[in-house]
Amino acid sequence: MRGFYIGRFQPYHNGHHHMVKEIATEVDELVLGIGSAGDSHSTRNPFTAGERVMMITKSVAEFDLTTYVVPIEDLDRNSVWVSHVQSMSPKFDVAYSNNPLVIRLFTEAGVEVRQSPMFRREVLEGTELRQRMIDDDGNWRHLVPDPAVDVIDEIDGINRIQQVSDSDSNDEAVPETPE
Ligand SMILES: Nc1ncnc2c1ncn2[C@@H]1O[C@H](COP(=O)(O)OP(=O)(O)OP(=O)(O)O)[C@@H](O)[C@H]1O
Numbered sequence: 001m002r003g004f005y006i007g008r009f010q011p012y013h014n015g016h017h018h019m020v021k022e023i024a025t026e027v028d029e030l031v032l033g034i035g036s037a038g039d040s041h042s043t044r045n046p047f048t049a050g051e052r053v054m055m056i057t058k059s060v061a062e063f064d065l066t067t068y069v070v071p072i073e074d075l076d077r078n079s080v081w082v083s084h085v086q087s088m089s090p091k092f093d094v095a096y097s098n099n100p101l102v103i104r105l106f107t108e109a110g111v112e113v114r115q116s117p118m119f120r121r122e123v124l125e126g127t128e129l130r131q132r133m134i135d136d137d138g139n140w141r142h143l144v145p146d147p148a149v150d151v152i153d154e155i156d157g158i159n160r161i162q163q164v165s166d167s168d169s170n171d172e173a174v175p176e177t178p179e
């Protein structure tokens with residue numbers, strides 16, 4: 001059986017890694033879909049699809065599981081998103097997600113969806129990790145698999161996220177109120 005697990009993986013962290021480990025007990029093969037693949041260089045999506053491919057591929061190598069990493073760009077039309085995913089991915093039997101929209105779209109398209117309990121969500125959350133990277137106290141490193149830490153260092157990821165999170169160059173900046 002082949003599974004499909006989608007996320008933005010900004011960055012790929014130990015919560016995702018724990019989920020892959022659990023999924024590996026249920027399937028023979030797993031497709032990891034990199035969502036919002038066209039987005040990068042912003043506070044919410046600092047890493048490119050290629051950089052996320054590296055983080056994931058190197059991290060999941062430790063599992064006894066055949067994996068495929070497939071970047072998937074966003075569409076303006078939710079109603080055809082599942083067909084878009086299926087057109088980009090090896091065929092799969094079951095999708096894994098905790099995202100309510102993703103669950104809804106797959107279920108409406110007749111795809112079985114499995115959810116998993118959140119693992120140490122108080123720290124293992126992309127938003128929290130990105131804030132720790134911006135704060136740069138190194139307090140994110142133990143929350144990310146070592147191979148993904150190496151990739152972030154290789155691409156100078158901390159300097160990038162700090163620079164793009166500076167006010168006017170990012171997608172989470174609060175617009176100034178006109179006088
Ligand atoms: N700690 C965790 N334990 C289990 N599943 C997780 C955990 N963190 C994220 N997931 C799940 O992994 C999938 C991909 O998550 P995503 O890439 O959005 O990470 P995130 O930590 O939720 O990041 P962000 O804060 O950027 O949204 C989602 O289904 C999400 O619910």
Ligand SMILES: NC(=O)c1ccc[n+]([C@@H]2O[C@H](COP(=O)(O)O)[C@@H](O)[C@H]2O)c1
Nearest residue numbers: 006007008035036074075077078081099
């Ligand atoms: N219309 C669309 O393009 C559409 C719909 C649902 C989910 N998605 C993507 O799937 C991914 C879901 O991952 P998360 O669970 O990490 O949010 C995101 O990248 C999200 O943008 C895209």
